[in-house]
Amino acid sequence: MSKKELENIYFKALKKxxxxxxxxxxxxxxxxxxxIVDEIVDLKKIENLYILxxxxxxxxxxxxxxxxxxxRINGGLVISTxxxxxxxxxxxxxxxxxxxNKSLKAATKLLKISSDMKKNDYFIFLLSGGASALIEKPIKGLSLKDFIKASNALLTSGIDIKALNTIRKSISQIKGGKLADQIKAKGKVLVLSDVIGDDLNIIGSAPMNNGKFSxxxxxxxxxxxxxAxxxxxxxxEKVEIITTTLDKSSEEAAKYIKEKISFYDKKYKSFVLLFGGETTTVVKAKNGFGGRNQELALRLLLNKSINKKISILCAGSDGIDGKSDAAGAFIDFNLYSKIKEEKIDAKKFLLDSDSNTFFKKVGYDFVTGITGTNVMDFIIVLKKGEE
Structure with missing residues (x-):
């Protein structure tokens, strides 16, 4: 198996x-x-510098x-996992x-410090994926309990992030530029994108995007x-970035990736195919462990996308794949004989939304811990030439 080579490619992409x-x-x-990017700030002309x-x-x-x-930093607040x-x-x-409740507490703290900043202050706002859940203040008349119920139903429904964040904004007092409404200071927002197409209206549900701040x-x-x-x-022999906007269900994505592998497999003795984006998955069973990357890897295994020379890594750039401690999973040809020998029903794990349990069992889960970044997912396909 080419675990080490796949890992190296993943970590090179991640480091950047x-x-x-x-x-x-x-x-x-x-x-x-x-x-700050293309803007010059004269620190002598501002009263306080904040980092949010x-x-x-x-x-x-x-x-x-x-x-x-x-x-030089005079204050600020950072909310993360x-x-x-x-x-x-x-x-x-x-x-x-x-x-x-932690999301509510975080939002309350952030709203307080944001509204306390004065006209002559300057802030740098660091926005990355995950912000939608990390801070929240439901609209008046909607209890946190009902908000959580609605959010959890959306998370397991299989809808894409664009639709998910649109709904989240409509029932929030902080999303969709509503946080920016509270700020009197000048500032700039630095964005690390975790969404397809890098749409500023979607990333983190756009708490600062109301037209006031660049x-x-x-x-x-x-x-x-x-x-990578x-x-x-x-x-x-060949390296190709197939897409950075993979936006399909895990079932459709597995078919698409298999087709691409088949095409390049006929043409090249060795290659690396790179796919980026974010698939969606419907959670069919409540007690399973896993996420979209491990489910995709399991589907690619079951639809026979690999052969003796081809191995794949599907992993999230943030290091956490859904309800698990893994970033994703590897697959290679040796897995077929392993599951046959140990009489493991891989399809049952898929039906039980339990891909992480499957990959842990066979020793093919990919664990990195929290990486400190988030730019969606990497699917890396490696075909090795003759040794």
């Missing part, structure tokens, strides 16, 4: 969109001049900001993907996969 890289590339301090952040990558992004700005303390900023660990996209799936392509070129 991790917090240190994207913040260093877009935040430059020289004396009292702060360059929400999302799975917010903690790592904020830490990278602290390393550059240090004591990570655990840990920041030196100059408050950090609050909230929940994802479920909305909970948004700059500093990391996405395309940037990551370009780096560059890294893979010397090792195989």
């Amino acid at each position: 969109v991790q917090a240190d890289s994207i913040i260093k590339d877009n935040l430059v301090l020289k004396d009292n001049s702060l360059k 952040g929400v999302g799975k990558a917010a903690f790592a992004m904020a830490k990278a900001c602290e390393n550059i700005l240090k004591q 990570s655990k840990g303390k920041l030196k100059y900023l408050q950090h609050f660990t909230s929940t994802h993907p479920e909305v909970t 948004h700059s996209l500093i990391g996405n799936n395309k940037i990551a996969l370009k780096e 392509k560059k890294y893979s070129k010397p090792f195989v």
Whole structure:
């Protein structure tokens, strides 16, 4: 199996969109001049500099900001899924993907600090995927209990993120630019995209996108996969980024990927095929463990997308795939004999929405821990040439 080669490609893509890289590339301090992407801020002309952040990558992004700005930071709040303390900023660990009381507490804290900022203050807002669940304040008349019930039903329904976030915005006091309405200070929003097409109206349910503040996209799936392509070129005959906007059900995606593999398999002795995007899946059983990447990997195994030379890694860039501790899963040809010998019914795990249990059982789950970034998913297909 080519686990190591697949891992190397994954981590090369990941590194390009991790917090240190994207913040260093877009935040430059020289004396009292702060360059934020394409904007210059004269720090002598502002009263206080705040850092605000929400999302799975917010903690790592904020830490990278602290390393550059240090004591020039006058305050701020960062809300993420990570655990840990920041030196100059408050950090609050909230929940994802479920909305909970912590989400409400986080939103209350963020609304308070946002509305307290003065006209002569300046803020940098770090937005990444996961913000939708991490902060929440339901519209008046809707209890948190009912909001959570509605959110959980949506999460397991199989609808895409665009539709999901549209509904979330309509029942929220913080999404869809409503947080920005509370802010008097000037500022800029730095965005790490976790949605297909990098639509600013969708990322994190757009808490700051009401036209008042400029948004700059500093990391996405395309940037990551370009780096993976560059890294893979010397090792195989052909490297191709097939898509960075994969937007299908896991069942349809598995058919699509199989077709692409079949096409390139006939033409090239060795290759790396790269797919980016986000599939959808309908959770059919409540007690199963897994996520869209592991389900996709299981479907690719069952539809016989692989042969003796081809192996695949399906994994989330954030390190967490649905209801599991894995980022995703590997598959290769050896798995067929393994499940036959051990009399494992792989199809039953799929029907039970229990892909993670299957991959743990066979030792093919891919565990990275929280990566500190989030640019959707990577599907990496590797065909090795003759040894």
